[in-house]
Amino acid sequence: MNVHVEARDVVKRFGPTTALAGAKIAITEGETHALVGRNGAGKSTLVSILTGLQRPDEGEVLFAGQPAPALADRDAWRRRVACVYQKSTIISALTVAENLFLNRQSEKNVINWRALAGRARELLDTYEVDVDAQALAGDLSVEQRQLVEIARALSFGARFIILDEPTARLDGPAIERLFTRMRSLREQGVTMMYISHHLDEVYEICQSVTVFRDARHVTTRPVADLPHDELVAAMTGEATAVYEARSRTPGESVVLSGENLGLAGRYSGIDISVRSGEVVGLAGSASSGKVGLAETLVGLRRADTGTVTVNGTKVTPGDVPAAMKAGLGFVPEDRHHEGFVPLLSVGENATFPIARKLGRYGLISPSRRRATAERMIDSLDIKTEGPDQPVADLSGGNAQKVVFARALVDDPTVLVVINPTAGVDVKAKQALLGAVEDAVERGAGAVLVSDELDDLRICDRVLVMFHGRVVKDVPRGWTDHELVAVMEGMEE
Numbered sequence: 142m143n144v145h146v147e148a149r150d151v152v153k154r155f156g157p158t159t160a161l162a163g164a165k166i167a168i169t170e171g172e173t174h175a176l177v178g179r180n181g182a183g184k185s186t187l188v189s190i191l192t193g194l195q196r197p198d199e200g201e202v203l204f205a206g207q208p209a210p211a212l213a214d215r216d217a218w219r220r221r222v223a224c225v226y227q228k229s230t231i232i233s234a235l236t237v238a239e240n241l242f243l244n245r246q247s248e249k250n251v252i253n254w255r256a257l258a259g260r261a262r263e264l265l266d267t268y269e270v271d272v273d274a275q276a277l278a279g280d281l282s283v284e285q286r287q288l289v290e291i292a293r294a295l296s297f298g299a300r301f302i303i304l305d306e307p308t309a310r311l312d313g314p315a316i317e318r319l320f321t322r323m324r325s326l327r328e329q330g331v332t333m334m335y336i337s338h339h340l341d342e343v344y345e346i347c348q349s350v351t352v353f354r355d356a357r358h359v360t361t362r363p364v365a366d367l368p369h370d371e372l373v374a375a376m377t378g379e380a381t382a383v384y385e386a387r388s389r390t391p392g393e394s395v396v397l398s399g400e401n402l403g404l405a406g407r408y409s410g411i412d413i414s415v416r417s418g419e420v421v422g423l424a425g426s427a428s429s430g431k432v433g434l435a436e437t438l439v440g441l442r443r444a445d446t447g448t449v450t451v452n453g454t455k456v457t458p459g460d461v462p463a464a465m466k467a468g469l470g471f472v473p474e475d476r477h478h479e480g481f482v483p484l485l486s487v488g489e490n491a492t493f494p495i496a497r498k499l500g501r502y503g504l505i506s507p508s509r510r511r512a513t514a515e516r517m518i519d520s521l522d523i524k525t526e527g528p529d530q531p532v533a534d535l536s537g538g539n540a541q542k543v544v545f546a547r548a549l550v551d552d553p554t555v556l557v558v559i560n561p562t563a564g565v566d567v568k569a570k571q572a573l574l575g576a577v578e579d580a581v582e583r584g585a586g587a588v589l590v591s592d593e594l595d596d597l598r599i600c601d602r603v604l605v606m607f608h609g610r611v612v613k614d615v616p617r618g619w620t621d622h623e624l625v626a627v628m629e630g631m632e633e
Contacts, residue, residue, distance in 0.1 A: 142169040143205070145332040146191065146222070146301050151200035153186050160186040161197070162356045166334075168301075168349075170205075173323060173333045175343040175364070178353035178376055179566035181524065181536040184336055187353070188303055191334075193218035204301070223294025227306035227564055231286045233279030237261060240278050241293050268292045269325065282427075284315040288322065301332045308342060309563045313592075313625070314426065320346050338566050339593075340372060352376055377567060386599040386617075387578050391419035395450075396586040397469070397555045399438055402447035407433035408609035411447070415555070415586035420577065422600035423590040425628050429606035432474055432559055435590045439471045439557050440464040451555055470553030470580075474560050474590075476544045481532045488514030488528030491546040517546035522572055538569030545576050556580050556587040562596055574599055594621055 146168045153161040161183045168174040178184050189195040191202060193212055202209040210217035231240050238261035261274035270288045272281065281289065287307055294302055304323075308316045323333065323346060335347055343350055344364055352359040352375040359375050394417045403409040408430030415421045423431040436442045438449055443459030450456065451467035465471075473479035481490045491514045514528035521542045525535060532543050541561070548556060558577060562570040578599055581587050589600055597603050603615045605627040613627045 142171065144168070144203075145170040145205060146334070147203045148187065148191065148197075149201050149203070151187070151190060151197045151202070153183075153190065153195065153197050159356055161190075163200070163358070164353060164356065165200075165358045166351045166361070168332055168334055170332055171327060171330050172348045173327055173335055173346055175335045175337065175347040175350040176353065177337065177340070177343060177350060177372070178359075179538070179568060181355075181538075182353040182376075182566075183356040184353055185305075186356075188224060188305060188336070191303065192222055192224050219294075219297040219299060221299055222301045222303065223290075223297065223299045224303040224305060225287055225290045225294065225307060227309050229283070229286045229290065231278045231281070231289060233277070235278055236274070237265075237272055237276050237278055237281070237289055238274040240289060241265075241274075241296060264292055264296050265289075268295060269322070282315075284311055284318065287311075287319065291322070291326075295326075295331070300330065301334070302326075303334045303336070305336045306338070306564045307335075308337065308339060309560075311427070311592075313628070316342075338564060338570075340369065343372075344369070354378060373567060387582070389418060389582065389601075391586075391601055392417035392584070396452055397438065397557075397588065398450045399434075400448050400450075402434065402437060402444045402449070404430075404433055404437060404442060404444050407442075408606070409446075411611060413438075413588075413604065413611075415588055417554070417584050417586050418581055419602075420581055420587045420589055420600045422597040422603035423588060423606060424597055424603050424624060425606035427592075428608070429628070430609040431590050431606045434606070435557055435559050435588060436474075438464075438588060439469060441473075465551075465553075468554040470548035470551065470556045470585075472544055472548045472556075472558035472561050474563075476541055481540065481543055481547070483533035484531060486529050487518065487523065487525050487532055487535070487543055490532050490543050491517045491528075491550055513550065514546075517550055521546055521549075521576060538565035538572075541565055541569065541573060542576075545573060549576065549580060552583070553580070554585050556585050557590075558587065559590040560592060561589070562591070562593060570596075594624065597624070 144167050148166050151161050151164045164183055164187060176184055190197050196212055204221045238258050241261045241264060242257060258274050265272055265274060270292050272285050272289060291302060307319060311319065337343060347364050349361060350364050350367060351361040354376060395414050396417050397415040399411060399413045402411040411434055423435060425431045433442060437444045440456060440459055440461035448455055451464055451469050454467045456464045456467055488510055492510050511528050518525060523542045524539050532540055556577065561573050574596060577587055577589060589596065591597055601617055604611045605613045605615060615624060
């Protein structure tokens, strides 16, 4: 097979930091090729170079054996490569059709809206994307937005697509639908590079895998010839065991409870209680209501019925500050929009909840903030230049640790975390799950919402939700088959 895309001996530096050191990758025409590595391995930098957003300091990029276009020639780049990022680039305020042909609505000065809608429907039909061309993009699901982005990329003529953590916010059935679409595109000759921290997906959808570690190429192998433990060892430089949950005995006191909670269109009739020293999991599909329930417990959503009690205090519905004052810490689902302020420093983000305690008369003591931030950086092993570094400069795993720092900085007695390990590497997952268990060992109670079965293994019990109701309370020791069967509605 011919090599479709190749990066040779690529070096990229950002000041004193070497992001890529002689890195390479070669992707053959019509294959789905995985790129894996821990956060900070250089994956994102390579993507920026393969898409023409950055110029390598050394080395070269080739498409079908020909040198890459000049960076300024954006049209030439769009004809060669497109990237579907974990964070959607779809503009919510525009229709699907407008997003598909943004800046290409018409070759003339006047836009023919009916013709535009027709072109959009034809494009969507060609790639079997079941979305209304005239629907508002902001009303689409995560899955639908991804498919629209793929169709948009192909409409430029690109036959090479980079998929960056595409399943991070999808549930099981949506992932399978995405994989079906990817297999169909591959049959049509589309070449894909697939970036994921979910190694089981690499084995399911990819033919080859390249591993980066510490800014360097480590290995490229056919997926079928690379055992799972060898792949993990290549990523980490050592054999890494699966996270093992700690044994413990929950206390008797209830630190968080919800009674008869209901929210129209999301869930109804929910009763939940969490004891000191206990981790309670929430599992289910994206439409199960699990995230909405967790966001209600912390005050992000206002339930139509029922009450939430934190440490014996009934919290006003929809009042996040009241929940935090009562002793609750929270790790939101979307760290980019809800977890931190990118332009502010690690120290500022980590100490937001206790700013009032770091000084007098409304003034914050810089030395006290720095000392607190350094303590959190050390306890969570955040890889950073120090408290003054902007969070936006950190890798995904370390940025998520900052979100955890903010949740834990006031030593909460209740911790609610949603998809805490989405988009982070193997070692970061271990650190983040360990942080939850550390808090619980100190006497906190925790609610853990996750689409990852491995995350849920630290739970003392898992409440499985289906169509807005809790259908089963599953004790620790479940098998994947047992839990998935309940999640998919095959057992109650």
